[in-house]
Amino acid sequence: MSRFAVGLDFGTESARLVLVDVESGVEAATVIDPYPHGVMTRALPDGTPLGPDWALQHPADYLTATERLLVEAKKAVGADSIVGIGLDFTACTILPAARDGTPLCLRPEFARRPHAYVKLWKHHAAQAQADRINAMRPEFLDLYGRRTSSEWLHAKSLQILEEAPDVFEAADRIIEAGDWVVWQLTGREVRSVCQAGYKAHWQPESGYPPASLLGELHPKFPALATKLVPPRPVGTRAGGLTAGWADRTGLPEGLPVAVAVIDAHAALPGLGVGDPSRLVMVMGTSTCHLLLSRHKVAIPGISGVVRDGVLPGLFAYEAGQPATGDALEWWVRTLAWSSDGAGDVLFQRLNREAASIPPGAGGLVALDWWNGSRTPLVNADLAGVIAGLTVGTSPAQVYRGMVESTAYGTRQVIEVFESGRSVEPVTELRVCGGLSRSPTVMQIYADVTGRTLHASATPHASARGAAVYGALAAGRASGGYDTTEDALAHMRVADFTEYRPDPAARELYAALYGMYRELHQHFGEGGTVLMRRLKELRV
């Protein structure tokens, strides 16, 4: 009888299930379930308005999706052939909860309070708090490019404290949504080293940032320490499925459930990478760059480095570009404004037209800051720039210019990685996510970075990675694996499409990258404070 590991992937708009055959790596079933409340950016379900840059979710959506997907898993292969459950989740996506795990927003007295809901990773309203933390220049940021992000736990938590002190006080826990789902499934509050390490500045030697420092930000902020429990390593078992969830899903009580992992990070084993030098890029609405290393170096501009953060025994470096697909979708949405046209059709047309435009021929260079800059500037106040527009500029030229700008951003990330001398040189790029399915985009990335790209055909890299963690949670004794090497040897993805850099294009892009760097320095590295002033005016 075949054995399967369940991978649950909680994305921004929906959750998905993948069942992976632990022997062959073949996918047995995949199901996608959209969240009923989606992303709340304007108002709560009852109409309570949200401010600019807010992005919330409803925690009930996660459980609705989990139940439905696990029921589907059982239907697909039967309860007995499932060896374990792994799950990955967007992060930093946090919620305030009571000691028993009840989200505060489900309590009637907090139901109309935006701060009681889940703050999605792309909730960007805590920039002021992030700025103040960064201004302190605390030592705990040394491994995070010396900057925290408005997207991360400390800025978001401080925003709750300052704007809704009663919510902060009532929250026994401020927990990542991925860890919260594991808690619901197993009855055990198990936080993940991955989420804690990359989003809450936890490190094995020092733990979470010291309460004394937090007190300098707000007299009541040291209480945050009581709301965070120490995390557990990834690739381990968090616990077994509770009787209640066994009832709801038809899966066996006690079925191993893995410690949660950040969605992008799960793509690393999902793409079969278990060693240094191969950069994994998850290119969806945003891009997350992941690189393993045997060494720990504090690299300026890197989002974070955590030992055992993605795979046991190695340091995992994370970097990011907060708007890649998101910026391109903005352009498609803009072009569809007059027509309510179908986005997919427009995307295809833009890709087709853009493919025939030579590098630089549009005369455009853009800064890819439609959602700010994560690596290297960690500044959500920055916004996009397009320079070189003329009355002859076509929609496809703008599209290509925007794709190129995200590729320049990626080249810069690689250079930042390699500037840390102890990190192994990047010899290969492995790519997954929605953008990896566009040959136009992939070829531009190969030409701009001067490196061969291996784009995965699977739309489920993270979910597959989650299944790998599920198999590890089961262990050999329960039909899974005890080591990453064993798991990856069996559960790997077969098909990659290769994109090699064109030498002539590569040379042209070297010049254009220089122009990108020049704009980057001017608008982002002290040339001007224009972006901050524009942000202050924006409504």
Added chain:
Amino acid sequence: MSRFAVGLDFGTESARLVLVDVESGVEAATVIDPYPHGVMTRALPDGTPLGPDWALQHPADYLTATERLLVEAKKAVGADSIVGIGLDFTACTILPAARDGTPLCLRPEFARRPHAYVKLWKHHAAQAQADRINAMRPEFLDLYGRRTSSEWLHAKSLQILEEAPDVFEAADRIIEAGDWVVWQLTGREVRSVCQAGYKAHWQPESGYPPASLLGELHPKFPALATKLVPPRPVGTRAGGLTAGWADRTGLPEGLPVAVAVIDAHAALPGLGVGDPSRLVMVMGTSTCHLLLSRHKVAIPGISGVVRDGVLPGLFAYEAGQPATGDALEWWVRTLAWSSDGAGDVLFQRLNREAASIPPGAGGLVALDWWNGSRTPLVNADLAGVIAGLTVGTSPAQVYRGMVESTAYGTRQVIEVFESGRSVEPVTELRVCGGLSRSPTVMQIYADVTGRTLHASATPHASARGAAVYGALAAGRASGGYDTTEDALAHMRVADFTEYRPDPAARELYAALYGMYRELHQHFGEGGTVLMRRLKELRV
């Protein structure tokens, strides 16, 4: 019996006729006739391809339109009640012609030669030639902001010489299309001080630029002197209608025809302005700013200053923004890309949505260089910039940001005018042209410039001005007028819509204008050479 003056207005896409009652100023008839060949930017009629930045016209189109419009004039009011014909024309719009007035492109041997056709004002392929003239820093540019433009006669003529020396040699004349039409109508080659002064650097004291200087650009360029005849003052009679044209139109032989005037410049008397301090802005695809003064000052960045160039007895200063409506149309065209939507409907929707966006609320600041910069930088290599884009930026916010950027450009033009101390302060703006009919655009201009705008309801300001010149050509003896004052006292436009600056918006825009100036300095005044490098890459 009522008496009428004919105003013929030759625009970029079409010619129009206005009949103005010389006693009351009331318009008796207006007719618009599109040019059959339109603007040729890709190929000649026979398919001969054109390079990037080319823009040609076919001279036969002008005569076809002239005949049709004069026939309509006769039909509308009868031949006997017409006292004179005035005409205005786009400029610098030049063609090579034989001594007898035959355009070279009508000769079989030159029919397939792009350089033998009319170079429309917005033919931008002579930038390299303009750059070389500017690099010489000749004294004759002192009254032209020390720079010639790629749009003007010398750059365009030098391009003909260098790229098609046989066309240059065969051309006995290089003549403005407006002067050429006057030549056709009257049989007399009469060049206008307006066209020669603003576009060919002619000045009363010194004439055209000296042949000796032209020789430094190309050994055969001094021959240009033989191709240009001295111009005649505006507001005078060029000659009478020929017997041939009397036959073709049914109008009387000898009917007075005025010296030609540049289209934008004709709007100054067309809007009833005959004295200093009231800035006239013609806001169509581009904006032309005109200001009368009693004094001559060399102001950096001004397009030109010519004595008697627009009205006798006064200096007329010209400045310009080469893409106002053109840039906004680019945005509408971009938004219509996916839908083939109707431009007018989109324009209206954008204006409506943009009107409800507070100043700066879009968080955008743009540089209005979609066609380069005329005043103050006189540089066609510059291209547009939009800074501050986010995934939340709406099409209407971009539209408003682009309108604002053109308004900042206008504010800068006013400051450049006023920086010449001997020019009277600008107390009022009188506006005509397509954009003057958008209350959203007009209010933004009032708020950004901090001045009251008087927008004319007439869509025929230039044509009305041409009719004023027609009445002056006739003179009192033939039923017209002998002086500008008399003509303007009778033939003025009645209706203006007033837009007053809102104090709060004005203050916000002062800050945003500071950001515009900062971008302007960085990209246009030596901060970076990025724009030139992008231009070099553009295909």
